[in-house]
Amino acid sequence: QVQLVESGGGLVQAGGSLRLSCAASGRTFSSYAMGWFRQAPGNEREFVASIKWSGSSTYYADSVKGRFTISRDNAKNTVYLQMNSLKPEDTAVYYCAAGGSRRPTEIEGLYDYWGQGTQVTVSS
Numbered sequence: 001q002v003q004l005v006e007s008g009g010g011l012v013q014a015g016g017s018l019r020l021s022c023a024a025s026g027r028t029f030s031s032y033a034m035g036w037f038r039q040a041p042g043n044e045r046e047f048v049a050s051i052k053w054s055g056s057s058t059y060y061a062d063s064v065k066g067r068f069t070i071s072r073d074n075a076k077n078t079v080y081l082q083m084n085s086l087k088p089e090d091t092a093v094y095y096c097a098a099g100g101s102r103r104p105t106e107i108e109g110l111y112d113y114w115g116q117g118t119q120v121t122v123s124s
Contacts, residue, residue, distance in 0.1 A: 005024075009120045020036070021079075022096030033052055033098070033100070034096060035050040039092055043092075048068065050106065068081060091120060093120075
């Protein structure tokens with residue numbers, strides 16, 4: 001069992017930056033692929049970024065590529081999402097997720113555990 005708690009969300013102006021953190025409980029954190037997803041009001045949840053259990057491989061949605069960076073610290077049981085050059089369309093609740101995939105993936109069904117989410121609001 002893995003419990004995930006996101007933090008770091010908030011209100012930021014367009015062009016600004018935020019860093020989200022996701023702290024995981026459980027001794028097997030380092031064996032999971034981790035992902036970030038987001039859901040804007042009225043929209044379905046969408047993939048943002050994913051990272052392999054070892055941190056050696058990452059995968060991004062086209063909409064955030066070059067602006068967002070996912071990373072992890074297995075010693076701290078934490079995954080991060082550095083978000084730069086934020087746009088109003090990045091406004092959403094951001095969720096982290098853990099899954100048993102052997103490689104980074106955008107497929108929601110491959111993630112077994114989800115956090116409660118943290119709100120990110122980007123003003124224009």
